[in-house]
Structure formats: C-alpha cells, structure tokens
Amino acid sequence: EVQLVQSGGGLVQPGGSLRLSCVVSGFTFSSYWMSWVRQAPGKGLEWVANIKQDGSEEYYVDSVKGRFTISRDNAKNSLYLQMNSLRAEDTAVYYCARDGSDYWGRGTLVTVSS
C-alpha cells in the first residue's frame, strides 16, 4: 500500500520559518520526481516545487523562489520543504505528491499569522 505521511505544519508568524516532511512507503521513492502542491483556503491547487530523483535538479513557482527549498533523502524515503520568510499569502494546505500521479499525502495546514 502506498503511503505519504506528512508532518510539520502549524501556525507561524510572518517572517518565520517552517519545515515540512513527507515520508513515503509503498513505491521506490528514489525512482520518481516528487512535488509539493498547496491550496490556499477557498482557492485552487498551486504547484510549488519539484525535485529530480537524485536531488540534482529542483524547480519552483516564482512566488516562492529564494524563500522555499525542496530537498529529499532517498535513504530515508523522505521529502522536505524548508519554508523561510513566510508571508500571509503562504497560508495553505500543503501536499506532497509523486509527480503527475495519484499518490498524494493527506495535506498539512500552514497558517502564517501574527
């Protein structure tokens, strides 16, 4: 059974930092591109970032470039999203997902507010 178990969300003040984690089981994690996707309250899905199988390439949506960093640890079957300089507009449910697939985590809520 495929599982993507997320952790790390919560409430953070503007300008603060948060690290999201996603532990994968049920498929060969190191063989796939992985993505983070977010959904602000009442809004649509937004792709945030993705990372190549070996971690050698990563890409970001313009709105998070320079503030967010995606990374992975294939030995731990884990995907991460380091979020710095957080803004109110980053408030959303964040999902980890195997790129272009039906394998998604359940989502974790990140709230940026003072």
Added chain:
Amino acid sequence: SYELTQPPSVSVSPGQTARITCSGDALPKKYAYWYQQRSGQAPVLVIYEDDKRPSGIPEKFSGSSSGTMATLTISGAQVEDEADYYCYSTDSGGYHRVFGGGTKLIVL
C-alpha cells in the same frame, strides 16, 4: 509564467455529457493530467497522459487533447460527479508544473 486556462464552471443536467476544457500553449507537446477534488478531500487523478484512465476510475471519464486544448469528458454525469476539476501539465521547458484554475462541475 506559463498558464493553463479552464472555465470557472460547467453546468449540466443529470445524465448529460459534461466537457471541461483546458488551454495552454505547451499542450501540443506536453501531456495533460486531470484531477478531481471533492470538497474537503485530497485530489484524485482521473486522467493521465492526455487520455489514460487510472485503475478504479469509471469509464465515464475520458480525456483527449488536440493542439493547445485538452478536454475532460464525463459521460452521463451524476450528482456524485460534482466536484472541482483541475488540469495539470508542464511548461515548454519541461520542468515547471502548473495547474489550471479549476472548473466547478455542477450537476442539477
């Protein structure tokens, strides 16, 4: 930045065929994927690589792509198909992903 354009809503009567479109300049060369999202739930993939249906997805869901437009077709739409539908693809460079703005399917 690259964009995929969907109509905000599509409305059909029960039993009718619903068609949801997605337009993007890179679609002639890049696959389209379609996700269904019911209220409060995680997205579910209903079509991948333009026209392939994942296992467990009913045959009523089909996809096609021609030129700069991809289309999700739901045959015999029912109330339980009411959801938001998002197309998903890649820009011409091949690495930046993008979602369309989403289409609310209304069946009444």
